Amino acid sequence: MSPLPLTATRAQRLRRGINLSHWFSQIYVAPGYVPAHFDSYIRVADIALIRDLGFDHVRFPINCEPILAAAAADGTLPADYLARIQNRIDVILDHGLAVIVDIHPEDAFKKHLATQPAALATFVNFWEQFAAALVRFDPERTFFEVLNEPCVHDPLRWNKIQNTLVEAIRRVAPHHTIIITGDQWSLLPDLLQVTPPADRNIIANFHLYDPHVFTHQGAGWVSPWAMFTKGLTYPADPTFIAEFLKRVTDHDARRQLAEYVVMNWNAQVYHDFIQPAVTWAREHGLVLTCNEFGVYKKFAPRASRLAWVHDVSAALSANGIGWTMWDYAGDFSVVSSKDGLRVPDIELLHALGLPAHTAGTPCVVSSSPA
Secondary structure, eight states: OOOOHHHHHHHGGGSEEEEOTTSBSOOOSTTOSSHHHHHHHSBHHHHHHHHHTTOOEEEEEEOHHHHHHTOOTTOOOOHHHHHHHHHHHHHHHHTTOEEEEEEOOOHHHHHHHHHOHHHHHHHHHHHHHHHHHHTTSOTTTEEEEOOSSOOOSOHHHHHHHHHHHHHHHHHHOSSSOEEEEOSTTOBHHHHTTOOOOSOOSEEEEEEEOOOHHHHTTTOTTSOGGGGGOTTOOSSOOHHHHHHHGGGOOOHHHHHHHHHHHHHTOSHHHHHHHTHHHHHHHHHHTOEEEEEEEOOOTTTSOHHHHHHHHHHHHHHHHHTTOEEEESOSSSTTOSEEEETTEEEEOHHHHHHTTOOOOSSOOOOEEOOSBO
16 A cells, blocks of 8 residues: 555655754753753754754654643643744744654653543643644644653553544644654554554654664663673674673673674664564555664764664665654764754764765854754
8 A cells, every 4th residue: 555645745854854852851950841941952053053964854852741730720731831842843944844743751641641541631632732732833844743652561552542642633733744653662563563543644653773782782771781781883793792791791681682693783684674664554555754763872882883873774764764863962962062062973974874064064052042
């Protein structure tokens, strides 16, 4: 089954993107979800740089929890908060970029959504108001993503929740394309368990961090075994890992490393790995996008990180799948941040296949609020 011409055309605006993490979501340190942070973390110059580096869209993660916390007693969402988000979307669109508006809450919100009917009613009300506030934006370049990494831990229940939320969005936004995903952490196998809604103006999304033993080595927010895989290289090399294992005593880490060798992760393996999603999308007449992938950079060998990003982005592009790398200025970033400057990582941009200049690429001086 072929995708609808509408979604196939719109998906061409989502070929090469970057996530704007830690701006309106994932703010774990002071000052928190306040105007001072919103005005300083990502500025007009950052959006201009993203465009100039060759990206065609951004994914804009937004935590709904602080918005709901500021809602009126009757559930009406705060007008000032919505206006600030509208302003940022205006800036993004004015710079010629498309935008995926991604609802990106913390785990507690998703746990309540999975277990409490009242939480779903609250989220339906949120999306109806939120989509109504954003419906004025060009539907050719503005996409609504239902929920990041649902973690309902029940594919059938997630199907019902997602379809209910798609219906809620569609009641107030009849023309915008909606992005759906699988349960858990939106990984590729979870997408294959999705029963898409009858609505055809949708795009299906998955995240690609496989294998986590490489992409999340040393990351403190994942399983404890990640502390024992720092320095792991890519592509998978049995000889290297045999030596690596000599200093790894953790049982779970050793198991993860053994699986890494068995899978023999390399460029061809990634091409083959995504084929089930390609087939699933074709059967359902849907367009695919991958709106998260990347490597935690603190402990990954740089050459291996560059090789992984190249192989994964190339495999996605070769299969007609648009991608949105994680992230712009966080722990997986395409820029470094120091003393108010944002400096592009030219080698990483080249690994992504972007036409960034090897010399003379501008730095961002974060001085003009968005």
